[in-house]
Amino acid sequence: MSQSLDRALTLLNSIAKDARTLDDLAAEIGVHKSTVLRLLRTLEQHHFVRREGTRYYRLGSAMFDLANQALDSIDVRRSAQPALAALNARTGHTVHLASYDDGEVVYIDKYEGRHSVRMYSRVGKRAPLHCTAVGKVLVAAMAPARREEIARSMKYPALTPNTITTPEAYLAELERVGRLGYAVDNAEHEDFIHCIAAPVRGADGEVLAAASMSVPKVLLDYEGLLALVPDLRAATTEASVHSGWTENGKGH
Amino acid sequence: MSQSLDRALTLLNSIAKDARTLDDLAAEIGVHKSTVLRLLRTLEQHHFVRREGTRYYRLGSAMFDLANQALDSIDVRRSAQPALAALNARTGHTVHLASYDDGEVVYIDKYEGRHSVRMYSRVGKRAPLHCTAVGKVLVAAMAPARREEIARSMKYPALTPNTITTPEAYLAELERVGRLGYAVDNAEHEDFIHCIAAPVRGADGEVLAAASMSVPKVLLDYEGLLALVPDLRAATTEASVHSGWTENGKGH
């Protein structure tokens, strides 16, 4: 809708990848470099980018500032923090907290595992719904109509041999997830990692977010992963309690 | 330079404070609401903003995503992380990592203290150079000419009775900081808090960032604070080593 803004935001994405030079950026988004220069200058005034030397542009501090304000306002993150940190400390595995946004999963918090298997995830990163344990938990929690609508309109790219690739299979899986109260990603997203996830609920029993544990397959086989489910559920229950949830359903 | 972009970025700042309604935002930046709507839509497409219901706008996930990419690229933060986390765990006090940017201090990392005295700081937040321990460390590390230039062109608002308010006093303080190798903020920024800070150095001995500990005065008197200096310096030394610094100065 707004051209210059649109271009500026695209610029930010490019710069985020790593520090770029001017014509480089101009070429990338297909506009004249003078245009890019003006946009960058405005971004710089607002501290969204900073110059490194003369050549290079990097993301600036306004970015962190706003992001942290935003994170603070997401209260599930705060209320779930102690329980998830404890889970992470106890098991040593990577723990994620994620929520649904616009047809995708967004990671809103992450506790790095002790085993330094670098996972390609990051707070703020988005991931597909069909091949992540958190995605399944979040969609399974929606009203049946919405769930169906989303499942039918999604794409199902096969990222590994195990990825679910049809709406029918996905809906069946969601039904299972709803019944069991947790979800599994059996190497459906990345070949060498499998995950389990469970919901964090709020005062009205609604699902606020999903918490997951991700474990490299070399560290723990499928059975071993499933054995962690009670541990995960203990943590999500504690997180739910801190988010206003009460055992006996809705209280009003 | 670019009007629409400028307005959009201002919008983001307003939204960050807390979720706002449309005309509210329009009034705040003094433009027609239809204009605001269009800008917000573009921001929304890029996930910089998300709608909550229809009325309210919140910061979106692109914010976190970019911010975390940016933070990852700041390598002092990564390399200092273990030492500072340990310092924080050991003492229970709030630890900050900060760097210099455009006449101000920017916090690039924070480890919350155990004693929940809510300090008004946040990763990405900016603070003045003249009344913070980290500010003193960072400016003291600059070349004399630059140091003088900055000291002379700064403003010296008196935030507490202890705040340094003249360039002369500030320059004298910097000299002391350079000599001692650490800086103190004796309730010069906030009445009830005092801090100590020390530099984190890189491969060429240059100061990459400053690390600080902030302690409420009720918890520890001035003498007690100074007693923590060796502890802090141990941590910054460790952080420096992990950032490529070597004891015996420049190695090339």
Added chain:
DNA sequence: GACCTCGGTTGCGTATGTTGCAACGACTGT
């Protein structure tokens, strides 16, 4: 040391994108 290239910067005229307006529509609460 002079030349050349590459990248950043500037001024300017034009057209394009953006703006404000006013009318519409959806929703809330009384």
Added chain:
DNA sequence: ACAGTCGTTGCAACATACGCAACCGAGGTC
């Protein structure tokens, strides 16, 4: 049912942001 509030749309006028081309300044090469 009505009034008020807030979000949304189409349109025409204008200002703004655009691309161009020429100008610098620095780094590298011969």
